[in-house]
Amino acid sequence: MPLSDRVLMGPGPCNLYPEVVAAMVRPMLGHLDPEFLGVLDETCERLRTVFRTTNRLTLPLSGTGSAGMEAAFVNLVAPGDPVVVGVNGVFGQRMVEVAQRCGAEVTKVEVPWGEPIDPAALLGAHPAPKIIAVVHAETSTGVRNDIEALGQGKGDALLVVDAVTSLGGMPFEADAWGVDLAYSATQKCLGVPPGLAPITVNERARAAMVPRPRSWYLDLSLIGDYVDSSGGRTYHHTAPVPMVFALHAGLGALLDEGLEQSWARHQHCGQILHEGLDKLGFHLFARDGHRLAQLTTAWVSERHLPSGVDEAQMREILLSRYGIEIGGGLGPVVGKVWRIGCMGHTARVRNVTLLLGALAEVRA
Numbered sequence: 001m002p003l004s005d006r007v008l009m010g011p012g013p014c015n016l017y018p019e020v021v022a023a024m025v026r027p028m029l030g031h032l033d034p035e036f037l038g039v040l041d042e043t044c045e046r047l048r049t050v051f052r053t054t055n056r057l058t059l060p061l062s063g064t065g066s067a068g069m070e071a072a073f074v075n076l077v078a079p080g081d082p083v084v085v086g087v088n089g090v091f092g093q094r095m096v097e098v099a100q101r102c103g104a105e106v107t108k109v110e111v112p113w114g115e116p117i118d119p120a121a122l123l124g125a126h127p128a129p130k131i132i133a134v135v136h137a138e139t140s141t142g143v144r145n146d147i148e149a150l151g152q153g154k155g156d157a158l159l160v161v162d163a164v165t166s167l168g169g170m171p172f173e174a175d176a177w178g179v180d181l182a183y184s185a186t187q188k189c190l191g192v193p194p195g196l197a198p199i200t201v202n203e204r205a206r207a208a209m210v211p212r213p214r215s216w217y218l219d220l221s222l223i224g225d226y227v228d229s230s231g232g233r234t235y236h237h238t239a240p241v242p243m244v245f246a247l248h249a250g251l252g253a254l255l256d257e258g259l260e261q262s263w264a265r266h267q268h269c270g271q272i273l274h275e276g277l278d279k280l281g282f283h284l285f286a287r288d289g290h291r292l293a294q295l296t297t298a299w300v301s302e303r304h305l306p307s308g309v310d311e312a313q314m315r316e317i318l319l320s321r322y323g324i325e326i327g328g329g330l331g332p333v334v335g336k337v338w339r340i341g342c343m344g345h346t347a348r349v350r351n352v353t354l355l356l357g358a359l360a361e362v363r364a
């Protein structure tokens with residue numbers, strides 16, 4: 001089977017929008033070519049639309065989603081700053097580590113994997129935190145954490161949100177929810193290859209940025225000077241031109257469809273997948289009412305598998321026989337759950353139907 005027929009239903013990357021594939025073979029341009037700078041400006045404008053923000057400092061960082069996470073903490077945390085972090089999976093725990101490496105005094109609010117974090121617990125964890133940080137869509141567990149209440153109750157704290165798996169695939173409202181800094185990644189619900197981390201920072205967070213962050217590369221004020229067309233376009237680093245073309249095209253495809261329509265498409269596919277898995281006898285891992293549509297977690301046991309086949313071998317059969325990739329579990333649920341992505345261009349009913357059919361057929 002040609003590799004172009006792969007259906008990427010893991011936790012990312014997803015399949016690419018056809019417009020993205022076409023954009024990636026555009027002729028190479030210099031990173032200061034006016035033609036490219038026009039595309040970069042338009043990409044930042046499209047990111048504002050998708051983040052639902054008017055923040056001037058909104059741009060694609062050169063690096064994967066993890067670069068967005070690092071940039072958030074390295075620019076906002078000075079040694080000794082109190083930071084509250086919600087942890088209900090791998091990525092919340094990674095935020096703790098990144099913040100600690102920046103010297104933060106971290107207060108963890110931890111709940112068991114599969115459960116959402118109670119916003120009241122985050123708000124009550126410290127009397128005067130500089131930052132409250134949480135993952136919106138925990139890709140390791142398939143759980144949604146609620147953001148809006150945090151924005152309402154944050155007081156003087158800055159609200160930092162990991163929107164890596166949420167952006168484009170479910171409602172996210174940077175300004176209306178009072179998010180001060182959010183970052184994402186291109187390969188989850190945006191339908192673009194991995195390599196850029198869209199990030200948005202409001203004026204409140206800009207005013208609170210540490211003057212000389214410990215990273216030169218991820219210094220958001222230096223990067224902002226290059227991206228901001230009203231300034232002098234001071235050289236900072238060479239922008240990855242083809243990746244910006246790809247993101248520009250992916251955001252174009254997303255906005256042509258309509259942001260709300262994309263959210264609804266992800267929701268619809270997730271619902272069909274959840275119902276189909278239920279009919280096949282799977283139990284879902286994430287707490288009901290807080291399940292992500294774009295990343296589904298299901299317990300796997302022997303009764304879901306042909307005899308003598310373990311869950312990793314089953315994933316291998318799905319890949320080799322049907323060209324479908326799904327993901328295994330992480331951390332405490334490794335070997336016990338599957339993670340099934342339905343993100344970006346992959347979030348189509350026919351892909352869900354193919355996976356459900358394949359699961360039924362292999363087991364039969």
Ligand SMILES: *Cc1c(COP(=O)(O)O)cnc(C)c1O
Pocket residue numbers: 012064065066067069091135137138139140162164165185194
């Ligand atoms: C994938 C992911 C990241 C890390 O992004 P990379 O592109 O792998 O660096 C961070 N947070 C969440 C919630 C993710 O799903």
